[in-house]
Amino acid sequence: MARIVMKFGGTSVADLERIANAAARVKREVEAGAQVAVVVSAMAGVTNQLVGYVDQTSRIYDAREYDAIVASGEQVTAGLMALRLQEMGVAARSWLGWQIPIRTNEVHGKARIEEIGTEALVPRLETGEVAIVAGFQGVSPRGRIATLGRGGSDTTAVALAAALEAERCDIYTDVDGVYTTDPRIVAKARKLERISHEEMLEMASLGAKVLQTRSVELAMNHGVRLQVLSSFEDKPGTLVVDEDEIVEQQIVSGIAYSRDEAKVTLVKVADKPGVAASVFGPLSDAAVNVDMIVQSVSSDGKRTDMTFTVAKSDLERAVATLEKNRDGIEYEDLISDADVVKISVIGVGMRSHAGVAQTMFRTLAEKGINIQVISTSEIKISTLVAEEYTELALRALHTAYGLDAA
Amino acid sequence: MARIVMKFGGTSVADLERIANAAARVKREVEAGAQVAVVVSAMAGVTNQLVGYVDQTSRIYDAREYDAIVASGEQVTAGLMALRLQEMGVAARSWLGWQIPIRTNEVHGKARIEEIGTEALVPRLETGEVAIVAGFQGVSPRGRIATLGRGGSDTTAVALAAALEAERCDIYTDVDGVYTTDPRIVAKARKLERISHEEMLEMASLGAKVLQTRSVELAMNHGVRLQVLSSFEDKPGTLVVDEDEIVEQQIVSGIAYSRDEAKVTLVKVADKPGVAASVFGPLSDAAVNVDMIVQSVSSDGKRTDMTFTVAKSDLERAVATLEKNRDGIEYEDLISDADVVKISVIGVGMRSHAGVAQTMFRTLAEKGINIQVISTSEIKISTLVAEEYTELALRALHTAYGLDAA
Numbered sequence: 001m002a003r004i005v006m007k008f009g010g011t012s013v014a015d016l017e018r019i020a021n022a023a024a025r026v027k028r029e030v031e032a033g034a035q036v037a038v039v040v041s042a043m044a045g046v047t048n049q050l051v052g053y054v055d056q057t058s059r060i061y062d063a064r065e066y067d068a069i070v071a072s073g074e075q076v077t078a079g080l081m082a083l084r085l086q087e088m089g090v091a092a093r094s095w096l097g098w099q100i101p102i103r104t105n106e107v108h109g110k111a112r113i114e115e116i117g118t119e120a121l122v123p124r125l126e127t128g129e130v131a132i133v134a135g136f137q138g139v140s141p142r143g144r145i146a147t148l149g150r151g152g153s154d155t156t157a158v159a160l161a162a163a164l165e166a167e168r169c170d171i172y173t174d175v176d177g178v179y180t181t182d183p184r185i186v187a188k189a190r191k192l193e194r195i196s197h198e199e200m201l202e203m204a205s206l207g208a209k210v211l212q213t214r215s216v217e218l219a220m221n222h223g224v225r226l227q228v229l230s231s232f233e234d235k236p237g238t239l240v241v242d243e244d245e246i247v248e249q250q251i252v253s254g255i256a257y258s259r260d261e262a263k264v265t266l267v268k269v270a271d272k273p274g275v276a277a278s279v280f281g282p283l284s285d286a287a288v289n290v291d292m293i294v295q296s297v298s299s300d301g302k303r304t305d306m307t308f309t310v311a312k313s314d315l316e317r318a319v320a321t322l323e324k325n326r327d328g329i330e331y332e333d334l335i336s337d338a339d340v341v342k343i344s345v346i347g348v349g350m351r352s353h354a355g356v357a358q359t360m361f362r363t364l365a366e367k368g369i370n371i372q373v374i375s376t377s378e379i380k381i382s383t384l385v386a387e388e389y390t391e392l393a394l395r396a397l398h399t400a401y402g403l404d405a406a
Numbered sequence: 407m408a409r410i411v412m413k414f415g416g417t418s419v420a421d422l423e424r425i426a427n428a429a430a431r432v433k434r435e436v437e438a439g440a441q442v443a444v445v446v447s448a449m450a451g452v453t454n455q456l457v458g459y460v461d462q463t464s465r466i467y468d469a470r471e472y473d474a475i476v477a478s479g480e481q482v483t484a485g486l487m488a489l490r491l492q493e494m495g496v497a498a499r500s501w502l503g504w505q506i507p508i509r510t511n512e513v514h515g516k517a518r519i520e521e522i523g524t525e526a527l528v529p530r531l532e533t534g535e536v537a538i539v540a541g542f543q544g545v546s547p548r549g550r551i552a553t554l555g556r557g558g559s560d561t562t563a564v565a566l567a568a569a570l571e572a573e574r575c576d577i578y579t580d581v582d583g584v585y586t587t588d589p590r591i592v593a594k595a596r597k598l599e600r601i602s603h604e605e606m607l608e609m610a611s612l613g614a615k616v617l618q619t620r621s622v623e624l625a626m627n628h629g630v631r632l633q634v635l636s637s638f639e640d641k642p643g644t645l646v647v648d649e650d651e652i653v654e655q656q657i658v659s660g661i662a663y664s665r666d667e668a669k670v671t672l673v674k675v676a677d678k679p680g681v682a683a684s685v686f687g688p689l690s691d692a693a694v695n696v697d698m699i700v701q702s703v704s705s706d707g708k709r710t711d712m713t714f715t716v717a718k719s720d721l722e723r724a725v726a727t728l729e730k731n732r733d734g735i736e737y738e739d740l741i742s743d744a745d746v747v748k749i750s751v752i753g754v755g756m757r758s759h760a761g762v763a764q765t766m767f768r769t770l771a772e773k774g775i776n777i778q779v780i781s782t783s784e785i786k787i788s789t790l791v792a793e794e795y796t797e798l799a800l801r802a803l804h805t806a807y808g809l810d811a812a
Contacts, residue, residue, distance in 0.1 A: 015461050050482065056422050058489040068500050069485035072478035079475035082487040088469075094474050098504065099549055143505055209777075344794065 003035040007157035014044035023084040035125040039157040041377035042073025063108030074134035109144035116163035142392035151212030155360035162222035176230035178405040188404040196243040207258030251349035252401040262315040265325040268332035271298040271378040292375040342381040363400040409441040410683035413563035417580040418637035420450035429490040441531040445563040448479025469514030480540035498536040508544035522569035557618030582636035583644035583762035586809040587661040594810040602649040613664030657755035658807040668721040673739035677704040698781040750788040767804040
């Protein structure tokens with residue numbers, strides 16, 4: 001008998017009516033003969049409210065208490081979903097992290113799942129009882145509630161699917177699948193029937209907000225077949241599967257963009273060994289994540305320009321850190337620019353096809369868009385351009401790579 | 407070093423400001439050198455909201471899911487209180503029922519505490535760390551969250567005080583102590599400095615809403631010294647102690663009243679063996695609790711009238727049950743009256759003083775108040791009168807027993 005995990009995010013369980021709607025979907029799978037474990041998020045808004053309470057109560061951030069407080073949101077949804085299913089005649093029981101148990105490490109607030117016990121769940125699933133699991137949380141080695149960080153319910157779902165050896169992990173959300181690019185910007189964006197784990201991982205890291213990065217990584221490592229689909233519409237979503245399950249591979253599967261980028265340029269940095277360390281060491285100490293980095297070729301062998309990107313929210317801290325370390329780094333000027341966007345084309349087909357980067361550069365050039373920074377990996381090419389070109393660049397690239405819907 | 411338990415009810419932790427106010431009281435006890443365990447209720451309104459969700463979700467009442475849902479309220483307060491104390495420089499940690507553990511029986515929704523483990527708490531209390539315990543909940547033998555019923559946080563506090571062998575259990579609430587009677591009705595009501603467990607138990611059962619009955623019972627059985635005091639004012643409350651700790655015992659300590667009563671009279675019931683069983687058996691099956699019962703003396707030896715009281719909320723069900731069983735019971739008529747009030751005088755001094763009942767009957771007669779039903783126990787006399795006399799009767803009795811404030 002097929003065993004599946006279904007995950008409903010905050011907007012899919014935002015109120016009692018939506019919980020009932022989600023329960024109806026669960027019932028349908030049960031009636032089709034599946035053994036079902038359901039992972040639920042907190043009702044939309046609840047987690048933010050709880051986090052607000054925490055912020056107002058203490059300037060000291062105690063992650064253990066934070067976890068005990070915010071984990072209560074999922075607990076409520078799990079109980080309500082179980083009750084709703086019972087009301088519909090489906091046997092169901094709620095489960096909290098410590099009851100299953102979902103064992104995590106000690107890193108409260110951003111805990112990683114280490115092990116999921118299946119001894120309690122499996123016999124009940126086999127009797128046809130639905131397990132409603134509170135997402136986003138587990139229990140630490142010291143018996144404390146530990147949360148997995150924002151979006152952690154996706155991770156709970158995938159880890160549970162791996163532990164239960166589920167045939168599929170369905171992620172119900174407020175979009176109906178993964179698109180070639182953001183359909184709000186590119187009208188001709190197409191929903192993908194399938195996408196590989198690797199591509200989905202890049203999409204998630206590069207700004208597509210459909211799935212949490214960590215959950216995709218976990219699905220890839222454990223070979224969990226994910227499906228992203230809408231809780232509000234009744235049609236198939238996008239399957240995230242192993243690369244070899246995709247027969248007709250596109251060269252480029254999707255185009256992602258992220259406005260959460262800011263560019264920093266250090267003008268005329270000393271071009272000598274150790275300069276990169278003198279720049280990025282202090283930034284790392286200040287917990288600033290650096291993304292794309294380019295260093296221009298020095299014309300005189302003495303001074304060079306160094307450009308890199310940071311998250312917009314880190315820009316102020318990055319600039320302050322660099323100014324404080326100006327003497328150690330030795331640069332003439334610091335220029336920062338928050339009006340940039342990172343546009344990335346993604347596709348496993350790139351590995352075996354030449355010219356993918358060239359198409360991107362040519363297309364942007366034809367539209368008069370200047371590329372400020374380039375960075376590439378095996379299956380993606382990212383460029384940084386002025387933010388005002390976002391829509392133009394996305395549409396042009398979407399057409400250039402043959403992704404437009406017919 | 408003194409060890410105390412402090413309990414804050416829903417109105418005392420209604421919002422973040424009040425949680426801070428409660429935390430300040432905890433800090434003061436810590437600074438005075440006490441080891442402190444704190445029991446908290448849910449923020450006022452939260453439990454009702456959660457119960458509302460449950461009611462709207464399912465007509466089937468699954469007490470296990472109900473418990474998982476409503477217990478989340480206390481979890482949030484416990485975490486917030488711990489954070490607040492940390493912010494004030496006081497070491498603190500929140501504890502849920504399953505973490506301590508507070509072991510209960512399987513009766514979800516109305517569970518009884520069977521055992522409280524102290525191995526985890528005591529070493530931390532001894533280091534000066536404050537334990538913030540989520541009230542109202544424990545863990546069942548099957549590892550499920552079990553709640554203790556409404557007002558259960560009082561029970562948690564008293565049971566914890568007993569387990570920790572605490573010197574005192576302070577119940578912080580929105581009144582500043584136990585009064586001789588309801589001060590909203592009788593302006594001359596006095597706050598009692600001390601009251602015995604037995605009297606408090608009667609007061610609680612008879613309508614005084616200061617403490618939950620079960621918690622007083624538990625305090626009496628384990629010799630826990632309770633103090634009822636205000637979280638909003640800075641003055642001593644009322645101590646609930648063993649009878650022999652009260653030196654100058656009043657004959658009557660207090661006068662309670664309950665409007666939650668309804669009277670049922672069965673007219674001309676057959677006066678024969680087994681008739682009481684034929685009346686009260688079906689009521690018991692219908693989960694109707696019967697309180698006061700009187701059976702008048704039969705004039706002809708064949709027929710008698712039988713009067714008893716039930717909770718107002720049960721009246722409709724009681725009448726329906728009796729009408730359904732009319733043939734089995736054999737009565738001529740059924741009269742019900744919801745406009746009644748039960749007034750009770752309470753005092754352990756009654757045991758050794760005659761004439762206490764006589765004072766009550768005479769006082770009510772002087773005011774022209776007809777007594778409909780009487781019931782007595784070792785330390786209380788209750789009378790049922792028409793509801794419209796509530797204020798008049800309370801004031802007259804308060805004066806007659808010498809309870810008026812100077």
